[in-house]
Amino acid sequence: MRNVxxxxxxLARTVNGHPLxxxxxxxxxxxxxxxxxxIARFYREANANVHRGLYALSxxxxxxxxxxxxxxxxxxxxxxxxxxxxxxxxxxxxxxAYSLGEAxxxxxxxxxxxxxxxxxxxxxxxxxxxxxxxALSAVRITPDGELDMDDFRRRLSxxxxxxxxxxxxxxxxxxxxxxxxxREAHRVGALVVVDAAQSIPHLPVDVRELGCDFLxxxxxxxxxxxxxxxxxxxRELLEEMPPFLTGGEMIREVWIDRATWNDxxxxxxxxxxxxAQAVGLGAAVEYLAGLGMEEVRRxxxxxxxxxxxxxxxxxxxxxxxxxxxQKRGGVVAFNxxxxxxxxVATLLDQEGIAIxxxxxxxxxxxxxxxxxxxxxxxxxxxxxxxxxxxxxxxxDGVWEQLG
Amino acid sequence: MSPYEDLIIDHWxxxxxxxxxxxxxxxxxxxxxxxxxxxxxxxxxxxxxVEDVRFDGRGCAISMASASLLTEMxxxxxxxxxxxxxxxxxxxALGGVIKPRLNCALLPFRTLRKALKALGETGxxxxxxxxx
Numbered sequence: 178m179r180n181v182x183x184x185x186x187x188l189a190r191t192v193n194g195h196p197l198x199x200x201x202x203x204x205x206x207x208x209x210x211x212x213x214x215x216i217a218r219f220y221r222e223a224n225a226n227v228h229r230g231l232y233a234l235s236x237x238x239x240x241x242x243x244x245x246x247x248x249x250x251x252x253x254x255x256x257x258x259x260x261x262x263x264x265x266x267x268x269x270x271x272x273x274a275y276s277l278g279e280a281x282x283x284x285x286x287x288x289x290x291x292x293x294x295x296x297x298x299x300x301x302x303x304x305x306x307x308x309x310x311x312a313l314s315a316v317r318i319t320p321d322g323e324l325d326m327d328d329f330r331r332r333l334s335x336x337x338x339x340x341x342x343x344x345x346x347x348x349x350x351x352x353x354x355x356x357x358x359x360r361e362a363h364r365v366g367a368l369v370v371v372d373a374a375q376s377i378p379h380l381p382v383d384v385r386e387l388g389c390d391f392l393x394x395x396x397x398x399x400x401x402x403x404x405x406x407x408x409x410x411x412r413e414l415l416e417e418m419p420p421f422l423t424g425g426e427m428i429r430e431v432w433i434d435r436a437t438w439n440d441x442x443x444x445x446x447x448x449x450x451x452x453a454q455a456v457g458l459g460a461a462v463e464y465l466a467g468l469g470m471e472e473v474r475r476x477x478x479x480x481x482x483x484x485x486x487x488x489x490x491x492x493x494x495x496x497x498x499x500x501x502x503q504k505r506g507g508v509v510a511f512n513x514x515x516x517x518x519x520x521v522a523t524l525l526d527q528e529g530i531a532i533x534x535x536x537x538x539x540x541x542x543x544x545x546x547x548x549x550x551x552x553x554x555x556x557x558x559x560x561x562x563x564x565x566x567x568x569x570x571x572x573d574g575v576w577e578q579l580g
Numbered sequence: 581m582s583p584y585e586d587l588i589i590d591h592w593x594x595x596x597x598x599x600x601x602x603x604x605x606x607x608x609x610x611x612x613x614x615x616x617x618x619x620x621x622x623x624x625x626x627x628x629x630v631e632d633v634r635f636d637g638r639g640c641a642i643s644m645a646s647a648s649l650l651t652e653m654x655x656x657x658x659x660x661x662x663x664x665x666x667x668x669x670x671x672x673a674l675g676g677v678i679k680p681r682l683n684c685a686l687l688p689f690r691t692l693r694k695a696l697k698a699l700g701e702t703g704x705x706x707x708x709x710x711x712x
Contacts, residue, residue: 520584536614
């Protein structure tokens, strides 16, 4: 892949006197100038509210907004009317837990999640189960950090209404076999919800190939701005579901005592949407498409391989999740023996290296791993092999100081 | 400033007053849930003074060093003095703490506040303290 670092202004800065080495893209990605400019250009040249204006500027803003939707649909192999703009993955999953929960989940039904879920794909289902009297259960993982598919089959039954699973674990990095999960779930009549926050930014994804029913992801993890995300769903299911947020834009006809709903996707887009953010996300998708998602994946697999090799070579490091880069995304969680992850992160920060330390919004998984927290390094299109070397050398420095 | 002054490393590697007391007058635990840091603090009080103190727990170097240092600051102090103690005193004793880690450094201080409150509520050996 071509060197893209020049496109990312923030990468030129120093932190604590060192060039920034940003290894926290799983939390949020840095933004290329193309995205920053697209947002600024929208505000400078085309800002207006969408869908209602009868004047040229509003028509232009609406076109930009809808073009962004088309770009996202093309990226994931979906139809534009199945692409709903939300505030992010969390809102997409909450929308589902409410609307799909309302339409499809009854008392005594089963909801299946996994122990590796981010809290965003756990708490909404927990709350739904509580409201409806449904039974929530979590699929276990193998010692290698992969989903235990035998356990999945054991827990799956004709009573299972929803299977909610992450495509790539934000801690273990594990890539879950969504096509297989979808096939098995559909066999018993369950619907499949995929948290794709860690996959859409990093590898080619086609919703028809995954075979799932819903897919949620965030703009800010894929080079786009914060405040925008996507929920994709099968048209017939979205039609069947009641709205989540109500108000302007999502209605067709309104009386004092009742209303009818707008067509898809607007039924699920109440209020003025994040227009500039959608335009920015559209630019991010264009940027990624320009690089080629296959290339993005290849680049990250190479860097992940270097990360894993380097960490494995250090006897003071414990790595969580699969050890083969082919089986995981570009996120690696680890611990230094006897050292708290916060101390590791603080000392690396002194060298200008940004990693994450904590439970990464996955407390049940950390309880299972038997650690209160972990360090996490994650890579993206702008990271280089040299940065991995700097990171590994700095880790040795941490070990010298605190080990 | 290095975030890990020699003092912090020293208290982390060689914690003072670590362990448990056989019959403490107060025994409280506080945690920083997001990072899993836990500090348990026990005080033995006589004539309104901290006669003995122990801490136990797990966590990062800063929280553990801070707990160790705090126990040294508590010994022999009158409870009224501790009531008036400000968190800045602990931070200064630690040689300053960088912003992202204030929460770690102050966990033992919050544990102390909890201990003083518990002593006040049971009212056993101290005058009811006043709280802000």
